[in-house]
């Protein structure tokens with residue numbers, strides 16, 4: 212059977228709560244930022260829950276030597292926030308993965324053509340083998356920005372099966388494109404919404420995540 216994109220929607224009361232807060236048009240900017248940060252935290256937690264590079268070792272407790280499972284320091288962890296909106300998930304993700312390297316990728320969408328262009332690219336020339344990659348992109352809408360980001364990441368020798376996308380709201384057009392081009396990817400999202408409108412916004416969605424997070 213051909214590989215198929217895996218999309219996880221964790222059934223977690225905190226994720227549902229903060230999604231509800233983020234969706235509410237009456238939520239003030241400061242609380243919206245908190246909601247996105249919390250979603251970044253809990254979705255990253257869920258994304259690392261079942262598979263992550265650990266090693267078995269021993270440590271000395273104050274009383275005795277005992278077995279310990281630790282994050283393997285030899286395996287690089289890369290977190291890639293897609294600017295602007297992806298920044299709103301970053302501090303939450305970093306509370307879960309403080310040792311990760313952060314590679315900023317700045318993409319901007321032309322509101323008329325809906326085409327994306329890259330204005331900042333801090334990705335490495337190539338990713339070391341086995342690098343665990345976590346992309347922060349809260350809104351998977353038309354798929355334009357995530358497909359552009361995936362192009363940049365794939366051409367740097369990333370193992371796509373080790374790439375996890377953290378999103379808050381995902382819509383079918385983006386998920387379909389990812390499934391067609393990168394079926395071994397893993398997506399973690401708080402919800403899958405019905406679709407997008409003519410302006411490329413997810414409905415019901417939560418509006419413009421970047422504008423709401425940064426108040427601009």
Ligand code: URA
Pocket residue numbers: 296350352411412413414416417418419420421
């Ligand atoms: N980007 C956003 O911020 N919101 C959407 O609904 C779609 C893309």
